[in-house]
Amino acid sequence: MTIQAFSYLAPPIVFGVHSAEKIGEHIARLGASHVLLISDRGLEKAGLVDQLTSWIQKSGFSVTRYTDIEPEPSINNVRACVSFARSAGCDLVVGMGGGSAMDCAKVVAALLGNDGDIMDYLGMNKVPRKGVPTILLPTTAGTGSEIGRGALFHVPERNAKEAVFSAYMLTDLALIDPALGLSAPSSVTAASGLDALCHAIESYTGRAANPLSMPFAELGIQWIYRHLASAVENGSDLTAREGMSLGALYASIALANANTHAVHALAYPLQGYNRIVHGKANGVLLPYILKAISAAAPQRFVQIAGWLGLDTASFSAADAGVAVADAITRLSAQIGIPTKMSALGVARDQLELFTREASQINRLLDNSPLVLASDQIYQIYLEAL
Ligand SMILES: [Fe+2]
Known part of the structure; x- marks a missing residue:
């Protein structure tokens, strides 16, 4: 079989x-x-x-x-x-x-x-x-x-x-x-939309990805990336709202069947200690984690890069994770999500505590294509600071 x-x-x-x-x-x-x-x-x-x-x-x-x-x-x-x-x-x-x-x-x-x-x-x-x-x-x-x-x-x-x-x-x-x-504030649309993008990307790249979750994750990535900026910039754009609702639905089905991994795990301490909302905490970490784990699943990142409309002929498979991460950083900046944790009030002296706490969330970390050791988690937090 x-x-x-x-x-x-x-x-x-x-x-x-x-x-x-x-x-x-x-x-x-x-x-x-x-x-x-x-x-x-x-x-x-x-x-x-x-x-x-x-x-x-x-x-x-x-x-x-x-x-x-x-x-x-x-x-x-x-x-x-x-x-x-x-x-x-x-x-x-x-x-x-x-x-x-x-x-x-x-x-x-x-x-x-x-x-x-x-x-x-x-x-x-x-x-x-x-x-x-x-x-x-x-x-x-x-x-x-x-x-x-x-x-x-x-x-x-x-x-x-x-x-x-x-x-x-x-x-x-x-x-x-x-x-x-239609009445959701732009900041809520941005944070929840990035959360949905995390669901799609994490479920697609995680070890639990399976033949039925992966097509939903693919559609989620495509629809969310296409419509998120428009939905944030003009909240009354019903086409963008429909596109985001459908994209988030695809991502949610993928999430329910293949789960998230490192992004959601590392975001937990930001929510618990600094009360940063879920979507923002995930969104700020997403590019840094993708760069750190992409070498463990390069072909999946090549596919994601293609769905984002990036020219996959212009970089090697080894660089696909960086290309995807950079595209997401540009999207975050466009929709007003901070691209550094310090902009959300996180201080350097919190990082050891965050690392200890995140390292214990094995139900998510075990689904990462690259199992992250504590020193790698600390390094990700440091780069994201
Ligand atoms: Fe989430």
Whole structure:
């Protein structure tokens, strides 16, 4: 047998401009009557929470809303939401927002069907049974939360981001309406778009890449690279928003089936200690890590360079990683993402601590095409400083 064995996981997906307006049809199909809508204050101010509420109510369902979700939420934030949800008596959870709101929605839905505290379920497959159904609506093209079975939270006691992973948290519907992203601020579009690009590139270059994840990663890289700058520069450009939503969807499917590796691992300490948002932390590190690991998978970087429109005849395979990294650095500068960690407040005396912490994230580092030793990780941080 020459074809690598693989498994594949993705939830039901509905994609299209204005598809969110028909959310009531999906709630009816799932047999629910009382919806808990989880979102955040920013989307409430932008009017999206009212808009979605009215679409749900028009279909005859009642809605209870919870919008106190913080960016990069802590487990305490989730606990408050779970406590609210348990007293509200809802039979379906709708999560609308970026990764924070959708991750909370997945865990809250799981805890509506299971007793105990979120701390009981941190880790792999510790959720014993499915909770209530969920519908997830991303308003940023990037996190991939609507496709995956994981949810990530800040644990203050350990100053770390930790995940609940369970097949029971795969959503009952990823409802992807690119029009919901029209009001996203350019900084959010830039950071979440670079996160999506990391998902596509890491899943394509990682050891877990497989025959079904790789075509999705390829399409993700192409669509995101083509549309990200336009979506940042003109947020009301619906073609760019659609392109980013589709690119991020491709990347999210690749992510859910082949995972990320070194970029996400090294970005964790930046998020935990300096509270740098996920997409920015990944984006600032991406070019430096690609340069460091590309020698372990040169042909994959030649292919990526071609998808970015680079002239692959003008450099050797050994230099493809540098060419890809330089193209991404130019894109980051164009969309306002810092290309050095010091611009995000990281200090040199933090790098040893960051190196110690990142070195322990084996579930991601083991997926890197080049397994990075501690001194290599320190060197990457130093170059990115
Ligand atoms: Fe990510």
